[in-house]
Amino acid sequence: MSNNNDPGRVHSRRGVLRGALAGGAAALAAPVAGAQAQSNPANLPPNVADWTKMLGEGVAARTYGKPAKYEAHIGRRDVAWLTASPQSSVSFTPLHEIDGIITPNGLCFERHHSGIAELNPADYRLMLHGLVEKPLIFTLDDIRRMPRVNRAYFCECAANSGMEWRGAQLNGCQYTHGMVHCVMYTGVPLKVLLNEAGLKSKAKWLLLEGGDSAAMTRSLPLAKALDDVLIAYRMNGEMLYPENGYPVRMVIPGWEANMWVKWLRRIEVGDRPWHTREETSKYTDLLEDGKARRFTYVMEAKSVITSPTPQAPLRHKSGFTVLSGIAWSGRGKIARVDVSLDGGRNWRTAKVDGPVWDKALTRFYYEFDWDGSELLLQSRAMDETGYVQPSKAELRKYRGVNSIYHNNGIQTWQLHKNGEVENVEVG
Amino acid sequence: MSRSVRLAALAASVVAGVVASAGMMALAQKAPAPKQTTVSKPLGIGREAKPEEIAGWDIDVRPDGQGLPPGKGTVKQGEAIYMQQCAACHGEFGESAGRWPIVAGGAGTLASHDPVKSIGSYWPYASTVIDYIRRAMPFGNAQSLSNDELYAVTAYVFYLNDVIKDESFELNENTFKTIRLPNEPNFRDDDRDTVEKALWRKHPCMTSCLPGPARVTGGARAVDVTPEQGKGPKVE
Secondary structure (H helix, E strand, O other): OOOOOOOOOOHHHHHHHHHHHOOOOOOOOOOOOOOOOOOOHHHOOOOOOHHHHOOOOOOOOOOOOOOOHHHOOOOOEOOHHHOOEOOEEEEEOOHHHOOOOOOOHHHOOEEEOOOOOOOOHHHOOEEEEEOEOOOEEEOHHHHHHOOOEEEEEEEEOOOOOHHHOOOOOOOOHHHHHOOEEEEEEEEEEHHHHHHHHOEOOOOOEEEEEEOOOOOOEEEEEHHHHOOOOEEEEEEOOEEOOHHHOOOOEEEOOOEOHHHOOOOEEEEEEEOOOOOOHHHOOOOOEEOOOOOEEEOOOEOOOEEEEEEOEOOEOOOOOOEEEEEEEEEEOOOOOEEEEEEEOEOOOOOEEOEEEOOOOOOOOEEEEEEEEEOOOOEEEEEEEEEOOOEEOOOHHHHHHHHOOOOOOOOOOOOEEEEOOOOOEEEEEEO | OOHHHHHHHHHHHHHHHHHHHHHHHHHHHHOOOOOOOOOOOOOOOOEEOOHHHHHHHOOOOOOOOOOOOOOEEEHHHHHHHHHHHOHHHHOOOOOOOOOOOOOOOOOOOOOOOOOOOOOOOOOOOHHHHHHHHHHHOOOOOOOOOOHHHHHHHHHHHHHHOOOOOOOOOEEEOOHHHHOOOOOHHHEEEOOHHHHOHHHEOOOOOOOOOOOOOOOEEEEHHHHOOOOOOOOOOOOO
């Protein structure tokens, strides 16, 4: 058996896992997170509820608010068997528990290579050197003095859905699609910093380096750096959270999240790529013939229904039903989302609600009368370049099943008559 | 202070604040608006990085050898370091322990359905190995190896991969440039836009797109590897 710490590479372990699980009864019900709160008749009409009669906690009892205690089951989850250690691993956004297009800061998926670096902002330094006129060092205060912009972008790990290349494996959109989030960044366009140092004429590539103990590095083409790349220090108005790169991270809109270097400590300007570990041994896409694609930066148009899903089953037997989901494209705006209830035979166009922003998550809904029968739910995104999200079968025709990365194939959820949902593959 | 007095004081300070800011706004409106700075003119923010500061952080190594530190080490010297610092995770022969990344082996497997991506079978450039060990290894004790230890352990890793065959081989800035990894020719730049051009479609199919009713060919429940809250499969 091969060994590899990629989150995507799990299929060859299936046999071992099934062996390990053979002693326990297979869980037939979908793993619905958190118990449904119990109802108390004393609070229901015509009775008057406790909270209608008594004073509650005063202001500032909760100096930093958090969700209601009844929502405490909501959180990031990991899949312990995916990786060798929690320091070099992933946790997944609970997409089935949130709506709209903005991910709450505490729920953004994590991918660390050597754990969370805890930086003291007073000791934060960003070094910019290489093929520049004047090598520079910036403090956090320096960066926060600079002209800034606010932009919401999705950030998706290239290995999102990577466990699903060979077939349906994990039962929940948190696990199949939860390595994506979308927050509003506040930051400085990278070109502002480059302008401070002055690029030499031979400059063509940048090396981005993290300050964590993986000193994670990626090469970035200069054209992208001068386009829409940001050095961000805030997410949804707050300073970045430590697990998302506090105090400064890269934002590379539309491109794979591995390039969005966290805890940024150094940018070197050069004339060719560095071929670092993360752009050679990892984050390259192995094809059926044993050859591999590299520098596959763009995250292509993708969508997923987030409700109903295995972790968010339907609780009604039939009647008015809203399918909810998200769509995104690294090439620009989402132009349209279609939904199928019969496993891709027939499609209808879903309703997009809320803002449709460049390289950001876009929310869609499809409202229908459920007759209580079994359905095979799918969604299909189109972006403004005319790219149409492919079926998994189409994608496999081009790429085989060894790619790990960049699986943007159409997801199928089987809605059972009892409202439960399962991750399935259809032929 | 009674409750009403305190509230009155609060109200007074709020009013005072509003008045003060209104006055400042009036002033600001009279003054000429400051010019918006454009990106073309540097802001003059940040200070010059000193050469010794850059030297402390500039640890990257490129395939052409740019960035290689001064130093040397042999396969034999590297074996002792590898056994002490690396073998617990990566295995004595680079075969990997548990689910830690594999270092050696897997030749000829890339086109199979169980590809093994080791340094020898998959990685395209020797420089990536020394660059990565230098910045990130040993896991949990990063940037702790001396340059000589770095060359020695890198030499041993190449030896495990049959890239270096002689135990007395000394790896240094000059000999490093002779090392080539076998899989280098098998990478190509992203060509999805051309190879997969058919995925751009003006009018995607809307009705009767596939023959017959859909058939479920597999499901996650039977695979049964989804973690459940508070429990779930643990390997090892």
